[in-house]
Amino acid sequence: MPLPEIQKAIRWHPPSYDIRVEDVPVPSIQHPDDAIIKVKLGALCGSDLHVYRGHGGAMINNKIHTCGHEFIGEVVALGESFGAKAEGRPALYSSLKIGDKVVSPFTVNCGECHVCRLGYTGRCPDGSLFGTPALEGGQAQFVRVPKAGGTLFNLSNPSTWSSAMPESLKEQALSKIADSSLLMLADILPTGLFAALQAINHPKVAAVITGKPWPLCFSQNVTTGNEVSLLESDKVLTVAIIGLGPVGICATVSILDILATRNIPFRIVAIDPNEARREKVKAVYDAIGPDGKGTGEFAALSIDEAKIKVNEWTNGVGATAVLEVVGNVSALELSFELVRTFGVIVSVGVHGESLLPMTTRQIYGKNISFDFGRCPSRAMFPLAFDILVKRQDVFGKVGDPASLIDRIVDFSQAPESYRAFDKGEIGKVIFDPWK
Numbered sequence: 001m002p003l004p005e006i007q008k009a010i011r012w013h014p015p016s017y018d019i020r021v022e023d024v025p026v027p028s029i030q031h032p033d034d035a036i037i038k039v040k041l042g043a044l045c046g047s048d049l050h051v052y053r054g055h056g057g058a059m060i061n062n063k064i065h066t067c068g069h070e071f072i073g074e075v076v077a078l079g080e081s082f083g084a085k086a087e088g089r090p091a092l093y094s095s096l097k098i099g100d101k102v103v104s105p106f107t108v109n110c111g112e113c114h115v116c117r118l119g120y121t122g123r124c125p126d127g128s129l130f131g132t133p134a135l136e137g138g139q140a141q142f143v144r145v146p147k148a149g150g151t152l153f154n155l156s157n158p159s160t161w162s163s164a165m166p167e168s169l170k171e172q173a174l175s176k177i178a179d180s181s182l183l184m185l186a187d188i189l190p191t192g193l194f195a196a197l198q199a200i201n202h203p204k205v206a207a208v209i210t211g212k213p214w215p216l217c218f219s220q221n222v223t224t225g226n227e228v229s230l231l232e233s234d235k236v237l238t239v240a241i242i243g244l245g246p247v248g249i250c251a252t253v254s255i256l257d258i259l260a261t262r263n264i265p266f267r268i269v270a271i272d273p274n275e276a277r278r279e280k281v282k283a284v285y286d287a288i289g290p291d292g293k294g295t296g297e298f299a300a301l302s303i304d305e306a307k308i309k310v311n312e313w314t315n316g317v318g319a320t321a322v323l324e325v326v327g328n329v330s331a332l333e334l335s336f337e338l339v340r341t342f343g344v345i346v347s348v349g350v351h352g353e354s355l356l357p358m359t360t361r362q363i364y365g366k367n368i369s370f371d372f373g374r375c376p377s378r379a380m381f382p383l384a385f386d387i388l389v390k391r392q393d394v395f396g397k398v399g400d401p402a403s404l405i406d407r408i409v410d411f412s413q414a415p416e417s418y419r420a421f422d423k424g425e426i427g428k429v430i431f432d433p434w435k
């Protein structure tokens, strides 16, 4: 079926705060590895706001482009690389078909370089970010996906990815989950889960989690030579999560799930100055079934309340792990204030040009680790899919107090949705390009 020539797209105009819905050409195959996707739903994300506010950097600020890096849709055209002959390349070059339902990570990744093979797909040297001047975004009726065999996640063919679930359960789950829910795989759920996994697997939390002091916490078999024994209270992991937008909520749900599954005692404080966001995370926490939140303490607090709470919980020592999901200097300052000595700050917020708001002496003086950067979303998909299936009580609905997605709107509401999301007046918005 031939594609139309003109489509509707949500476009950013310089210098800032100017979003327009425009008629633009439908993309075509430019390279044999390309796929064209008919977008079913495209989402608005916190990191779209960096572009919206004109923080994209002086060099690129003047290029009008289609926004959005979160989309789900159907394959409508494939380049010549696709087909049975694609040997020695990522599986989708052989198996992806016209009509398949796919979700894309927010970055392109080739899937066949050293960086991608190690799972660091968000930093593929051939990668680029959708919804920037470098690559037209997914808030459109059609989008071109470069390196599509390495980038896309084929929801029509669950045998193309690994899962803790048996094949039959994967298929059953896929048939039940709404597209609006599957769209969370594009960015926010993998990114939230990434933040949680980085914290839980960091050497700085090992003493607390294993109940063995540093450095014995790294030895499997050492039981003797341990001249100190930890108290039960030493084995409680204290975590602060800063920023309760959609990614912060995904990080909260993810870390609760990991701690519950592994039976690790915990105290979590989820922090945001915006009361509506705190209410949202409380509703989410209440909605999570017992299999996903364990028996630890959980509080959603303002900044000042959180400082007092962490002090009280830890006798002034501080949180072992801080998840920073905002991406600005004041969030880093708060992270540094809340983190304990020998703690870790995991930062997945998208940062601008600022320098770190603390000196190297201060960092040395606290023995802390920083873990910064973009989520390798494509590599995280299988794990994120499993938690998406498990937590349909949170990720399954639209517009409930406990649901992550606030509303699904048509393109005409894009300018107002950007404005209201930027002001923190609404939660996650999804655009339906065909409504």
Ligand SMILES: [Zn+2]
Residues within 6 Å of the ligand: 045, 046, 047, 048, 069, 070, 106, 187, 188
């Ligand atoms: Zn995003």
Ligand SMILES: [Zn+2]
Residues within 6 Å of the ligand: 109, 110, 111, 112, 113, 114, 115, 116, 117, 124, 125, 126
């Ligand atoms: Zn690569």
